[in-house]
Every structure is written in C-alpha cells, then in structure tokens.
Amino acid sequence: MSQKKPGRNDPCPCGSGKKYKVCHAAEDRARAAPPPSTPHPLTDDLKAAMELLGDPDVSRLSQALTRVGELLTEWGPADDLRFDAKDFDAHVGAELARLSEDDVLDAAGARRELLVGTVRKLGTRPFLEKLGAALLARAAEPARSRDDRRALCVGALLASASRKVGKARPEDIPILDVVFDVQFREWSARHKALAEKYQLLAEGLDESTLSPEAREALQHARDGDVDALVNYVKEDPGLAERIAREARERASRVEAKLREPSTPAVFSPDEELWLTCVLWEPMQALKSLPPETPPAERREAVSALLRGMKGALDPDFLSGMLGRLHEKAKDASADEATRAWYADAAIAFEAEPSRMGLAALLTGRREAEGRSAEELVALADLKALTTWTPESFEPYRQLLGQMGLTGGVERIRRVQDWLRTHPVALRPEPA
Incomplete structure (x- = not known):
C-alpha cells in the first residue's frame, strides 16, 4: 500500500468512495498534531510579576524585593542564592580596608561604593542566570504563597537582565542589591561573632604580659574589627597558640570542678529535662555499644550525641544559662574562688557550648535543684x-x-x- 498522503480531493484510502477531505482528513490531522502543551505552573505569577514591573507605583516593586530579601535570609546561605562566598569575603575585606582610609566618603557613600564595586565584580552573567533559575525553582515549590511566588518571579525577571549585560549595568539590577544586602549582613554578623570568640578566648589572658601591638589588636577585635587581630595572629603564631592553650586549660578546670560533688548544676531543672529527652536515644545508643565495638563506629555514636546536643542548645537556652553563669560570677556573697570558677565556666560554655554542655550533663555530680x-x-x-x-x-x-x-x-x-x-x-x- 502506498504511504503517500492523499490529496484533499483524492478518494479516501479507507475505500468509502468519498473524497479524503470530507472523510478521514480531519482525523488524520488531529492524530498528527502535537499534544497540547501543559501551561507552566508559574505562568500566572510571571504575568503578575510583569505587571508589577510595569507599575508606575514603585512602592509595590520595593515591597516585593524586600520580601525576596526576607526569604533569602530565612533560607540561609546557598550557593545559587549568594555570590561566591570566597570571592565575596576577599573582595569585601579588601574594599573595606581601602574605604576606611578615605576621609572624604561618609558612611552612606562608602556603603554605596562597596555595593557598586561588589556587584560589578561578582554580578556576572553566569551568576545572574543561576540566580534567576534558583528563584524560579523556589517559587515553584509546593505551599508557596501567591505573594511570595510573585515576589520571587519579580527577582527572576530582573535577573534575566543578564541577557542584556552591556545595556543594563549590574548596579542597575535591583535583585543584585538584594543579594548584596543579605550577604553583607551575614558577612558582618560572622565577623562580629569571630571577634567575640577571640575576645572570649583572650579574656583569660593577663593583658599586661602582652606587647602593645597585641593589646591594640585585641582592642580592635572588641570594637568589631577582627581583621586587625587576625592579621596580628598571623604574624605572631605564638599568641594564637597561647590563646588556644589557655582555653584548653580553662575548659579542663571547669570540667574538673563539675565532677566535684559540691559543685551546683549549671542547668535549670527544665533545661536538664529538655536535654535528657532530646539526648536520650543517642545516649542509650552509645551506652549499649559492646567493648569490642570498632573505633569508627564508636566515634560515629559520639558524633551523633554531639549533634544532638548542638541541636538542643537553641539561642534562648544558651542565653539563659550564660546569663546565670555571668550573674553568679558577680555575686558578692560568694567567695573569690567560686566567682572565678563561674567566670571561667561562662567563657568555656560560650566558646564550646556543645562539648561543655555534654560534660556538664554526663559528668556533673549534682542534678538541677x-x-x-x-x-x-x-x-x-x-x-x-x-x-x-x-x-x-x-x-x-x-x-x-x-x-x-x-x-x-x-x-x-x-x-x-x-x-x-x-x-x-x-x-x-x-x-
């Protein structure tokens, strides 16, 4: 049988005697047509985002971008939603050092210059394409609200300006400003935390024994400028070793005191009950290991216990416990040795909350009263x-x-x- 398609006025191949156009032509066209395409799940949201971008009332666009920033903060650092972390750290650190020497720029001007320089360097076309795809993927996740979908679609559409790099400067693409704001806040918080950690570790040092340069670097760290201390430590490795050694000695003193029957519990009763519940399963798993258990398996059981402790120590828990330790370190009714121990305990617990928390829970001789x-x-x-x-x-x-x-x-x-x-x-x- 010939496979040639019959003409419209040819006899239909079915043998009915009718012309093909009035017999089976319509059915054949229907079979040959491509299946109807499924509309994109974000079609309506993308349309709403386009309308918002064209709205002369820019306050609505500002609200959408603010919401994108809130979502990026909520989700935390992710490679496809942030500039490359290593490149960002290196660029921002160097630029801040340069801008700090500029006596002409005010704070707002310095920040704007930092933003512009950062997005020009890191807001490349590949990054924008990756960011746009990531925002659309997040928008398509189940249970996302309509407003959040629209806000994320706005961000994705703005990121599509990557196809027009050369026409749209990176600093003129608002979604890059949002990413910079979120990532710079995270960078600042991380450096502040590092500065505080250095301060905690250094609090036990007798600063009168340090060189003037070391004391100055420590003061900078307390003021929030950790880079000066980091740079000094790089030049004087002995100081870093000394801080670490004294931190270990402090932790050992605290643990030894916890094992004494006369030492009160550091946890309140409700804190102790919470830790007991959350850590019950990993503690029982560790205790049930036979003596011949391979070292790797035993290490994994210990790691599971540490992970459980880390998850149990939420900010409210730590804040309450450390607050009590600091108060007892200043209690005038206690003797000097007791106040000194509580001061040591506050520093040790803040520096290593998970490890010290387990030590208090497992080796402390007294339960919370x-x-x-x-x-x-x-x-x-x-x-x-x-x-x-x-x-x-x-x-x-x-x-x-x-x-x-x-x-x-x-x-x-x-x-x-x-x-x-x-x-x-x-x-x-x-x-």
Whole structure:
C-alpha cells in the first residue's frame, strides 16, 4: 500500500468512495498534531510579576524585593542564592580596608561604593542566570504563597537582565542589591561573632604580659574589627597558640570542678529535662555499644550525641544559662574562688557550648535543684516514673506557669512535643 498522503480531493484510502477531505482528513490531522502543551505552573505569577514591573507605583516593586530579601535570609546561605562566598569575603575585606582610609566618603557613600564595586565584580552573567533559575525553582515549590511566588518571579525577571549585560549595568539590577544586602549582613554578623570568640578566648589572658601591638589588636577585635587581630595572629603564631592553650586549660578546670560533688548544676531543672529527652536515644545508643565495638563506629555514636546536643542548645537556652553563669560570677556573697570558677565556666560554655554542655550533663555530680518546695515535689514525681509521656509533664508545666517562669513553660511544652514522637523509657516496667 502506498504511504503517500492523499490529496484533499483524492478518494479516501479507507475505500468509502468519498473524497479524503470530507472523510478521514480531519482525523488524520488531529492524530498528527502535537499534544497540547501543559501551561507552566508559574505562568500566572510571571504575568503578575510583569505587571508589577510595569507599575508606575514603585512602592509595590520595593515591597516585593524586600520580601525576596526576607526569604533569602530565612533560607540561609546557598550557593545559587549568594555570590561566591570566597570571592565575596576577599573582595569585601579588601574594599573595606581601602574605604576606611578615605576621609572624604561618609558612611552612606562608602556603603554605596562597596555595593557598586561588589556587584560589578561578582554580578556576572553566569551568576545572574543561576540566580534567576534558583528563584524560579523556589517559587515553584509546593505551599508557596501567591505573594511570595510573585515576589520571587519579580527577582527572576530582573535577573534575566543578564541577557542584556552591556545595556543594563549590574548596579542597575535591583535583585543584585538584594543579594548584596543579605550577604553583607551575614558577612558582618560572622565577623562580629569571630571577634567575640577571640575576645572570649583572650579574656583569660593577663593583658599586661602582652606587647602593645597585641593589646591594640585585641582592642580592635572588641570594637568589631577582627581583621586587625587576625592579621596580628598571623604574624605572631605564638599568641594564637597561647590563646588556644589557655582555653584548653580553662575548659579542663571547669570540667574538673563539675565532677566535684559540691559543685551546683549549671542547668535549670527544665533545661536538664529538655536535654535528657532530646539526648536520650543517642545516649542509650552509645551506652549499649559492646567493648569490642570498632573505633569508627564508636566515634560515629559520639558524633551523633554531639549533634544532638548542638541541636538542643537553641539561642534562648544558651542565653539563659550564660546569663546565670555571668550573674553568679558577680555575686558578692560568694567567695573569690567560686566567682572565678563561674567566670571561667561562662567563657568555656560560650566558646564550646556543645562539648561543655555534654560534660556538664554526663559528668556533673549534682542534678538541677527545684526553685521551690512544690517544684522539688514535681521533679521527684517525674523521676519516679518509668516512662515519660507528654501527659506526665503537664502538671509540671502548669506549675512553672504559676511560678511565672515563662521560659521554662515554653521549654516544657517543647519537651511534650518531643515526647509525642520520642517517648522516653527511663527503666523497664516492673513485672
């Protein structure tokens, strides 16, 4: 049979005697037509974003870009949503050093010059293409709100200016300003944290024994300029070694004191209960390892315990615990040795919260004590149980509320949430 397509006025190949155009031509065209394309899931959002970009009321565009910045901050650093971290650090550090020597520029002018220089150097066409694709991918994620989808589509459309580099200067592409703002805040916070860590490590040093240059570098670090200290340490490795050595010695002193029966617990009762619940499974897994367990497997069990501790130490937890340690270090009613130990403990816990937290939990000889007679009874009732459930903690949570300890109430509520999926069996049920 011939495979040649019949003409419109030829007899239909089906043998009906009719002309092809009135017989099977329509069916054949329908079969040969490509399947209808599925509309892009973001079609409506991209259309709304285009309308927003063309709106003479730029306040709506500003709001959308502000929301993109909030989302980038919420998601945290990601390679496709940030300039290259290494290049950003190197460029910003060098530019800030240069701008600090310019006596003519004010703060706003210096920041604008830093932004322009950074986006010109790092806001390349490949970066913009990667950023646009990443923003669209985030916009298409399930459960994203309509406003968030539109804001992310606005960012993606602005990033498409990468196809017109040469016509649109990087500093004229607003989405690059957003990325710079978010990444510069993260960079500043990281450097501030590093400066504070150096300060913590150095607080135990007798600064009178340091050279004038070292004391000046430490002061710069306390003021937020960590680069001066970093540069000094590079030139004097002995100082870095000394800081590290004294930090280790301080941690050893704190751990030794924790093992003494007379040393009070560093945790409050609700903090101790939270840590016990969250770390129960990894602690039991570590304790159950037989003596012949391979070292690699034992190290992994220890690492799991450390990861659990790190996840349990949220900012509110650390802030409350460190605040108590600092207060006790200044307590005039305590003797000098006790105040010195609490000062050491505050520095050691702030420098290494996860490791020191485990040391306090596993080697401390005394449990956290109740702050009232009623709390002592409630804690004794909890510790007498064989299994902890969310319901068993409700009387204690209500008691903390009556005592006005709102932080403790919230922590016990978290304990109850945790126990709904991770019940804790303290000991076997009696036969």
